[in-house]
Amino acid sequence: MHEHSFRRRIMHDDYVVWMDGITVMFPGVVALDKVHFDVVSGEVHALLGENGAGKSTIMKVLAGVNTVYDGKIFFTGQEITVHSVHEQRKRGVSIIFQEMNLLKNLTVAENIFLGRQPVDAAGSIDWKKMFRNARALLDSIDSDISEKAPVSSLTIGQMQMIEIAKALSFKSEVIIMDEPTSALTEKEVDSLFKIIAKLKSEKFAVIYISHRLEEIFKIGDRVTVFRDGKYIATEKIKNTSIDDLVKLMVGRDLSEQYPKVSCIPGETALEVRNLKQGMRVKDVSFYVRNGEITGFYGLMGSGRTETMRAVFGADKFDSGEILIRGKPVQIRNCKDATNRGMALLTEDRKNQGLILPFSVKDNIVLANLNNIMHYFGLSATKEDMVCGRFSESMHIKTPSLKQKVKNLSGGNQQKVVIAKWLNRDADIIIFDEPTRGIDVGAKVEIYKVMNRMKEKGKAIIMVSSELPETLGVADRIYVMHEGKITKCFDETKGLTENDIMKYAAGLESGV
Numbered sequence: 001m002h003e004h005s006f007r008r009r010i011m012h013d014d015y016v017v018w019m020d021g022i023t024v025m026f027p028g029v030v031a032l033d034k035v036h037f038d039v040v041s042g043e044v045h046a047l048l049g050e051n052g053a054g055k056s057t058i059m060k061v062l063a064g065v066n067t068v069y070d071g072k073i074f075f076t077g078q079e080i081t082v083h084s085v086h087e088q089r090k091r092g093v094s095i096i097f098q099e100m101n102l103l104k105n106l107t108v109a110e111n112i113f114l115g116r117q118p119v120d121a122a123g124s125i126d127w128k129k130m131f132r133n134a135r136a137l138l139d140s141i142d143s144d145i146s147e148k149a150p151v152s153s154l155t156i157g158q159m160q161m162i163e164i165a166k167a168l169s170f171k172s173e174v175i176i177m178d179e180p181t182s183a184l185t186e187k188e189v190d191s192l193f194k195i196i197a198k199l200k201s202e203k204f205a206v207i208y209i210s211h212r213l214e215e216i217f218k219i220g221d222r223v224t225v226f227r228d229g230k231y232i233a234t235e236k237i238k239n240t241s242i243d244d245l246v247k248l249m250v251g252r253d254l255s256e257q258y259p260k261v262s263c264i265p266g267e268t269a270l271e272v273r274n275l276k277q278g279m280r281v282k283d284v285s286f287y288v289r290n291g292e293i294t295g296f297y298g299l300m301g302s303g304r305t306e307t308m309r310a311v312f313g314a315d316k317f318d319s320g321e322i323l324i325r326g327k328p329v330q331i332r333n334c335k336d337a338t339n340r341g342m343a344l345l346t347e348d349r350k351n352q353g354l355i356l357p358f359s360v361k362d363n364i365v366l367a368n369l370n371n372i373m374h375y376f377g378l379s380a381t382k383e384d385m386v387c388g389r390f391s392e393s394m395h396i397k398t399p400s401l402k403q404k405v406k407n408l409s410g411g412n413q414q415k416v417v418i419a420k421w422l423n424r425d426a427d428i429i430i431f432d433e434p435t436r437g438i439d440v441g442a443k444v445e446i447y448k449v450m451n452r453m454k455e456k457g458k459a460i461i462m463v464s465s466e467l468p469e470t471l472g473v474a475d476r477i478y479v480m481h482e483g484k485i486t487k488c489f490d491e492t493k494g495l496t497e498n499d500i501m502k503y504a505a506g507l508e509s510g511v
């Protein structure tokens with residue numbers, strides 16, 4: 001009786017999830033400090049906050065991934081204690097992780113039904129049925145990915161779609177999406193938003209974490225903001241604005257979002273002529289000058305990453321010529337590229353950029369060993385100094401440099417990768433999607449870092465899928481579509497998003 005009146009007093013019956021006073025501690029870190037979060041059926045509830053604010057942590061509590069917590073959790077009106085992922089899935093909560101957890105050597109269908117593959121009468125896996133069920137799920141989200149494809153052959157965007165299909169397969173009441181769109185193509189984002197709208201109309205509750213504020217205004221009903229492990233506010237989307245939300249997230253007005261510095265461009269640092277590589281790079285030519293940020297804009301899959309990987313020697317190319325400071329060079333592998341003063345900050349940070357079980361310090365030092373030895377001789381204190389400076393300038397949120405990178409929040413892991421390349425003695429630096437998954441405040445820090453490099457006369461390439469960022473940061477812009485450069489803008493003054501989009505969508509071409 002008492003419990004009933006308690007419920008009446010503080011919550012409606014349509015709150016499917018009600019979490020209160022939730023505290024989570026890790027060694028040296030209070031990840032969540034008595035926070036509140038609630039969701040009703042049939043709503044899309046956005047969760048916002050800077051990198052390390054505690055968004056993933058609270059969702060891991062709700063999904064049963066992290067079972068060490070303090071506080072009260074009610075599910076459809078009943079107080080519950082969360083013990084495991086399995087139990088939460090059965091209750092109706094599933095989560096799509098920010099860091100994907102697929103097994104690369106298995107097929108798409110096996111990944112979706114891992115641990116619950118349909119079996120036939122004899123008890124062995126019923127492959128036909130499994131493939132059929134997987135196909136139906138993929139069709140329901142308009143995906144043309146083959147259910148039989150090995151996950152290793154998929155792009156990051158496609159893997160994310162598999163995670164979504166998998167979550168849907170659990171028939172959950174609450175579906176948590178932790179930065180689902182950070183690697184999706186426009187088309188995939190559109191179909192995801194359609195799926196979300198459908199889930200909403202069928203009274204599912206969707207919890208949506210994203211650093212892309214525009215998305216939240218497109219699909220969200222309410223939004224909760226955390227800052228530094230603390231609950232700040234919950235608002236109805238229609239009563240708030242991007243500026244309000246940014247202020248709540250960072251606790252101050254954000255100055256300029258795209259600080260631009262003007263430099264006079266110098267010599268051509270890198271020139272690429274008629275580069276061809278497989279199906280993804282078809283005759284690409286461009287040049288990059290010192291003291292300039294050259295932007296590469298294109299939709300996901302337009303061949304930008306493949307182009308950069310080929311230039312950097314990470315993948316072999318079929319034909320073409322690369323010139324550094326006017327001289328033709330042979331770049332057979334990444335080591336050649338590094339020796340020639342190039343650096344590539346990859347888009348797929350988890351697989352290519354970081355060693356997760358190693359500390360923040362070791363990850364930063366690994367790329368900088370030469371540098372540190374050169375300037376200081378290899379001494380531990382000097383190393384600490386250098387790393388400390390990087391982690392400070394990038395605002396990496398970590399209790400110490402000894403923390404294992406795998407314990408950092410998603411966005412902070414990305415900052416480590418960037419820090420790792422920052423002070424490298426490179427003259428030509430390729431940033432592939434440098435701000436993906438990074439919060440608004442830290443983005444500005446990264447732009448400032450690029451600007452400082454530009455002022456030092458370095459040649460910078462920035463590959464980006466975000467138009468405002470490309471327009472706001474780059475001095476020259478190449479637009480790619482289906483493996484080709486469809487346009488080069490030597491001047492960005494007066495350019496609009498539309499001007500660029502036409503070429504990115506392949507509606508026009510004019511090099």
Ligand SMILES: Nc1ncnc2c1ncn2[C@@H]1O[C@H](COP(=O)(O)OP(=O)(O)OP(=O)(O)O)[C@@H](O)[C@H]1O
Pocket residue numbers: 026027029030031049050051052053054055056057058098397398406407408409410411412437
């Ligand atoms: N397993 C862990 N061990 C130690 N610290 C952790 C662990 N998991 C998270 N943390 C810390 O808890 C804090 C909150 O992290 P969380 O992953 O929830 O942030 P987030 O809001 O999801 O950030 P992002 O936008 O970068 O993904 C961070 O300081 C993080 O370093």
Ligand SMILES: [Mg+2]
Pocket residue numbers: 055056057098178409410411
């Ligand atoms: Mg996170």
